[in-house]
Amino acid sequence: MKIDSKYIPIYVSAILAIGIFIGGMLGFSAENQFSTANSSKAKLNQLIDFINNEYVDDVDTDSIVDKTVDNILAQLDPHSVYVPPTEQAAVAENMKGDFVGIGVRFYIYKDTVAIVQPIENGPSAKAGIKAGDRILYANGTKLFGRKLPTDTLFSKLKGKEGSEVLLTVYRNSEKKKINFKIRRGVIPLKSVDVGLMLNPITAYIKINRFAETTxxxxxxxxxxxxxxxxxxxxxxxxxxxxxxxxxxIAIADELLANRKLIVFTKNKRGRVDKTYATKKGDFEAGRLFVLINENSASASEILAGAIQDNDRGTIVGRRSFGKGLVQREIDFNDGSAVRLTVARYYTPTGRSIxxxxxxxxxxxxxxxxxRFQNGELYDKDSIKVDDSVRYKTTKGRLVYGGGGIVPDVFVPLEFGNANEATVYLMESGIVGNFVFEQLDKNRNGFKGLxxxxxxxxxNATDEYFILFKNLISIHARELQLEKSKTVIKRYLNAEFARQLYGEKAYYDIMLKDDVMIKIVLNKK
Known part of the structure; x- marks a missing residue:
């Protein structure tokens, strides 16, 4: 399949929509029943029963109900959504912060479960599973050569805490099969990718989502x-x-002084709920920078807005997504759920973003x-703000509502000598798969380094750049990767480092040439 660079923004929008859907879960509460007291609800129930009992052909009435709910919610707002049971289970696990399993990162390589990396101190690592191992059997069930659905595969590896699973793996480096008995344990799903020092006095913390453990x-x-x-x-x-x-909110409380307003919400009845910082706080003084971009949304905007409106720190980057709606979750007995917008949230100055x-x-x-087309991602003057919704921070600085957080320091989308299509390619899963396959061929070449x-x-070789370029040219000849050599090598080196040394090593490489980080470190 060819990758046409002009369609990249469309791909990004699709991915963003999924990310915002998962990430936009605010203020959940559970309600398991709807009243059918009024005539409209009774009419809908009567119609479903009529179809179920009398329609000439067999019909899956559950699917009709699902479509009906979807159509109803489509008349509301983009964040009021119906979530089918299968999706709801996956999203709930992602936001919970952990799951019970064997503790490996893997991907399907030639119809085989290949271990990219055992999770540090996890059950598999403790049992002796290594990167590059292939899982052939789990409790006697064949896992290779079958093209198993993802949920089926997960069910073989996950289970109750403390339960055991017998794995048969093939170790490519030793050309032999090995049996492992692994006791399943709680595996963290980190929402903070890394915390490291950029220089002797500047710390960096990367948050990928706001889950239960963030x-x-x-x-x-x-x-x-x-x-x-x-x-x-x-x-x-x-x-x-x-x-x-x-x-x-809890993170904002660590950064703001006592009684500083963090956020407030307002529902359809006009009820206002305000949340203030408390006396606790591990970083209420000291220079603070928050990095955002066009994909920062929802809870990210709450945190950034609280810092900006209270003049506590500097917001660096590009205008955020612009989601200021609060959802409540209603769970159904079949495992599905509806997330309904029940309020709007406002930043401390009173902004709805x-x-x-x-x-x-x-x-x-x-x-x-x-934003790609109107130039906003490349030029601060192209950002369209609604001048009618102006607010002032605690120190009198102007900020605007009506569509995201506008940063204090604008940083244009910049890829060095690479174009957008190339960078989005490098941030896709294909890079991780390519690196795994290269390591699989010569893992011993990195042993002990x-x-x-x-x-x-x-840095002394272009070997992997050439191999990667040859791979991509088969599917996307229009991407002139030679012009993006420096950027591509950085991404490849970083992914090699991640699979060999861990997440911190990945960021150690990527952050050195990060434009926003350079601006922060040079800011007086």
Missing amino acids: YEEFRSNLIRLKKQGAKSLVIDLRDNGGGYMEEA QKPYSKGEEQYFKESES SFEQFLKKM
């Missing part, structure tokens, strides 16, 4: 980095589609695509 992950990283000498803090919320409102959605869901999500020796080895 605040605790953030705080433990913050305390550790403060012990290492952190006086300044960079919180990276780029591409963070949101999540639980309470987690963003919700962008318009009156033109429908399709146009709403395509608005992000239009220190990180510094690894960097020297990778």
Whole structure:
């Protein structure tokens, strides 16, 4: 399949829509029943029963109900949605912060479950599973050569905490089969990718979503980095589609002084609920920077808005997505759910940062695509702000509502000598798969290397760039990768580092040439 660079913004919009859908879960509560008291609800129930009992052909009435619910919610707003049982289970697990399993990162390589990396200190790592191993059988069930559905495969590896699974793996490096008995355990799903020091006094924490454990992950990283000498803090919320409102509020509380307003919500009856910072706070002083971009949404915008409106720190990047709606979840007995918008949230100055959605869901999500076309991602002066919704921060600075958080320091979309299509390609799953396959061919070639020796080895050769370029040219000849050599090698080196040394090594490489990070470190 050829990749046409002109369609990249469309692909990005589609991915963004999924990310915002998952990330935009705010203020959940459970309600399991709807009353059928009024005539409209009774009419719908009567019609379904009539079809079920009398229609000439067999009909899946469940699917009719699902479509009906979808159509009803489509008349509301883009974030009031119906979630089928299968999707609801996956989203709930993603936001929970952990699951019970064997603790491996894997992907399907030639119809076989290939281990990319065992999770550090997880059950598989403790049992002796290594990167590159192939899982052939789980409790006698054949897993290779069958093209098993993902949910079936997961069911063989996941289970109750403490339960055992007997794995038969093939170790490619030793050309032999090995049996492992693994006791399943709780595996964390990290929402904080990494916490590290950018220089002797500046800490960096990357948050990928706001899940149940995000605040605790953030705080433990913050305390550790403060012990290492952190006086300044960079919180990276780029591409963070949101999540639980309470987690963003708890993090804001660590950064703001007592009684500073963090956020408030207002429902259809005019009820206003305000949330203030408390006396606790591990980083209420010290320089603070928050990085955002066009994919930062929902809870990310709550945190960024609280910092900006209280003049606590500097917001760096590009205008955020613009989601200011609060959803409540209603769970059904079949495992499905409805997320209904029940309120709007406002930043401390009173701003609603919700962008318009009156033109429908399709146009709403395509608005992000239009930012490529109108130049907003490349030029600060192209950002369209509604001058009629002006507000002032605590120090009197002007900020605007009506469509996302506009950063204090604008940083254009910049890919060095690479175009957008190339960079989006490098951020796709194909890079991880390519790197795994290269390591699989010669894992011993990296054995025993220190990180510094690894960097020297990778920078001394164009071998992997050439192999990657040859692979991509088969499917996307129009991408002139030779012009993007420096950028591509950085992404490849970083992914090699991640699979060999872990997440921190990936960021150690990527952040050195990150434009926003350079601006933050050079800011006086």
